[in-house]
Amino acid sequence: MFRILRFNPEIDKKPHFDTFKVEIKGRMTVLDALENIKREQDASLTFRRSCRSGICGSCVMRINSLTKLACKTWATVEAPKHSAILVEPMENMPRIRDLVVDMGEFWREIDRGKPWLIMDETQAADLTRENLLTKEQLQVSSKLADFIMCGACFSDCISRVFDKNFNGPASLAKIHRFVADPRDKDPLGRVGRLVEIGLWSCTHCYFCWSQCPRDVRPMAAISTLRVLSVAKGDASEGARHVKAFMDSICRTGLLNEATLYLKTMRLDVLKDLDLMIRLALKGKAPSPFRLPIPRIDEVRLMYRLMEGRVEK
Amino acid sequence: MRYAYYPGCVAKGMAHELFDSTSEVAKRLGTELMELTAASCCGAGAQNEGNPLLNVVLNTRTLAQAENQNLDVLTICSTCQGVMCQVKKQLKEDSRLFSRTNEALDKIGLQYKGKVRVKHLLWVLIEDYGLKKLESQVTKPLTSFKVAPFYGCYILRPPEALEFEDHEKPRSLEDVIKALGAESLHFDGETKCCGFPILFFQRKTAFEMSSQYLNNAKQKGADFMVTPCPLCHISLETYQKKAQKQARIETNLPVVHFSQLIGLALGIKPEKLGFSKHMVSMLKVLRGL
Numbered sequence: 330m331f332r333i334l335r336f337n338p339e340i341d342k343k344p345h346f347d348t349f350k351v352e353i354k355g356r357m358t359v360l361d362a363l364e365n366i367k368r369e370q371d372a373s374l375t376f377r378r379s380c381r382s383g384i385c386g387s388c389v390m391r392i393n394s395l396t397k398l399a400c401k402t403w404a405t406v407e408a409p410k411h412s413a414i415l416v417e418p419m420e421n422m423p424r425i426r427d428l429v430v431d432m433g434e435f436w437r438e439i440d441r442g443k444p445w446l447i448m449d450e451t452q453a454a455d456l457t458r459e460n461l462l463t464k465e466q467l468q469v470s471s472k473l474a475d476f477i478m479c480g481a482c483f484s485d486c487i488s489r490v491f492d493k494n495f496n497g498p499a500s501l502a503k504i505h506r507f508v509a510d511p512r513d514k515d516p517l518g519r520v521g522r523l524v525e526i527g528l529w530s531c532t533h534c535y536f537c538w539s540q541c542p543r544d545v546r547p548m549a550a551i552s553t554l555r556v557l558s559v560a561k562g563d564a565s566e567g568a569r570h571v572k573a574f575m576d577s578i579c580r581t582g583l584l585n586e587a588t589l590y591l592k593t594m595r596l597d598v599l600k601d602l603d604l605m606i607r608l609a610l611k612g613k614a615p616s617p618f619r620l621p622i623p624r625i626d627e628v629r630l631m632y633r634l635m636e637g638r639v640e641k
Numbered sequence: 642m643r644y645a646y647y648p649g650c651v652a653k654g655m656a657h658e659l660f661d662s663t664s665e666v667a668k669r670l671g672t673e674l675m676e677l678t679a680a681s682c683c684g685a686g687a688q689n690e691g692n693p694l695l696n697v698v699l700n701t702r703t704l705a706q707a708e709n710q711n712l713d714v715l716t717i718c719s720t721c722q723g724v725m726c727q728v729k730k731q732l733k734e735d736s737r738l739f740s741r742t743n744e745a746l747d748k749i750g751l752q753y754k755g756k757v758r759v760k761h762l763l764w765v766l767i768e769d770y771g772l773k774k775l776e777s778q779v780t781k782p783l784t785s786f787k788v789a790p791f792y793g794c795y796i797l798r799p800p801e802a803l804e805f806e807d808h809e810k811p812r813s814l815e816d817v818i819k820a821l822g823a824e825s826l827h828f829d830g831e832t833k834c835c836g837f838p839i840l841f842f843q844r845k846t847a848f849e850m851s852s853q854y855l856n857n858a859k860q861k862g863a864d865f866m867v868t869p870c871p872l873c874h875i876s877l878e879t880y881q882k883k884a885q886k887q888a889r890i891e892t893n894l895p896v897v898h899f900s901q902l903i904g905l906a907l908g909i910k911p912e913k914l915g916f917s918k919h920m921v922s923m924l925k926v927l928r929g930l
Binding site: 393394395410411487488491492529530531532533534535536538539546552553555556559565566567569570571572574575577578582583584586589590593594600601604607608611612613614615616619622623624627628630631632634635636 | 650651653654655656657658678679680681682684685686687688689690691692693694695698699702745748749794795797798799800807808809810829833834836837838839841842843844845846847849850879880883917918920
């Protein structure tokens with residue numbers, strides 16, 4: 330049984346679900362089932378598809394509430410887990426018809442990150458010479474170049490639902506691809522522009538990691554960009570939060586919630602004054618005093634040993 | 642059952658009721674918790690964004706301390722669980738990182754071999770203790786309650802690091818809720834982010850997230866919500882009134898820690914479970930017991 334979200338703007342005022350019965354057998358994918366429905370039950374069912382091999386990214390859609398490639402998702406695996414296989418268009422993008430969305434927003438966010446190599450003048454002047462990467466350098470950027478631009482991470486990004494200034498996981502991972510490329514002329518400039526396009530909007534929900542059909546792990550790239558941004562002197566609240574965490578652990582081995590509040594929020598902490606009073610009355614307001622853990626010297630030694638070891 | 646106990650910083654700070662209720666539950670179930678008092682904070686993902694290598698080394702230091710005692714680690718915080726599981730996975734996949742980490746740990750007389758497992762109390766109750774045995778210990782079945790399970794992120798994703806259950810359709814909380822006699826509800830948001838990681842610097846977004854999921858659970862008829870993560874608890878419970886003010890939604894939905902849920906069904910007195918420290922009144926729930 331398939332429950333598919335239908336929407337034809339010429340007829341429907343709002344989207345609705347239609348139910349279709351399909352005999353699920355053998356190595357049937359969700360895409361196979363959709364094609365079966367289109368061929369045998371309802372020719373008006375609209376969806377994108379092309380390569381059927383997980384390369385083009387066209388058939389990406391929400392299957393049982395998570396964004397996946399229909400051609401890589403086994404109906405035989407989905408069916409036993411749910412009473413009906415729920416199929417919906419991607420989130421965070423306007424619907425055009427049935428399972429087809431307008432991906433314009435996704436592409437605009439990708440462009441906002443300038444996803445192209447900015448060469449310096451000498452490289453640009455002599456394009457006859459190859460400018461090769463070492464094997465190690467290639468390892469970082471080739472993983473990030475595995476993107477098929479399907480938009481699955483953008484669709485499942487929770488922050489993007491609520492924060493339209495967040496350019497999304499794909500765009501940030503694409504930026505990291507060029508920050509990590511030694512041929513790029515402006516890696517520091519790219520890092521410097523990250524805060525304004527939402528570097529600190531990611532919540533670590535890991536949906537972009539779990540749902541990427543190419544295992545690109547955009548969130549890992551976001552974390553690396555944050556490391557670089559902090560190291561470059563980022564003074565935003567997000568960076569202050571990281572530094573406050575680090576300071577607190579180095580000092581006592583533990584998180585000091587009170588100093589984390591103060592160092593991250595500074596005067597904005599006053600917005601929570603009422604809450605802090607109520608917490609204090611209940612005996613659970615964060616205390617600025619925390620004794621160091623036993624063997625704190627070991628933690629501090631590790632700090633000294635690892636200081637400055639930040640890699641792209 | 643004996644474990645190297647890693648309660649995490651928040652359970653010993655703003656969510657002390659989690660620490661207290663876990664102690665009560667462990668006593669009742671005959672579980673010995675050997676606290677790793679010299680372990681440092683897991684870093685909650687933030688340490689990884691300050692210095693990823695240090696994050697690995699300090700978390701491995703914690704794992705090595707448990708390994709020295711031949712004990713698995715028991716956590717009561719999904720975030721600690723997730724961070725330590727990710728570090729374990731990194732070390733397993735990267736032999737160079739494994740060597741570099743042990744080189745550093747060698748300077749403080751520690752070595753990590755990779756044998757220790759990290760288990761949330763939720764997993765321990767299912768895998769080691771057993772739901773049937775837990776069911777047999779229930780003295781106050783929660784039959785009159787509809788409970789909304791809130792998994793959050795770190796106990797499910799990234800799936801290859803956690804490997805406990807199907808991250809797409811988790812059922813561990815549901816199974817425990819049912820074993821305690823209550824009805825478990827499904828609602829949109831149960832596996833999503835509570836907003837805590839950005840609570841201090843993207844507050845508007847964080848509040849919109851938490852209030853929406855609380856409201857979804859409320860609309861499904863939940864009497865209260867349960868979470869295995871104290872950070873989710875702060876976002877969903879401690880900040881609930883502020884979030885609902887911004888969202889202009891009246892939820893007033895009590896949110897309990899996982900250990901408190903177990904404690905209620907085991908008949909532990911509510912005052913020992915720390916409900917008086919909650920910001921959203923638990924009175925209706927406690928009256929319904």
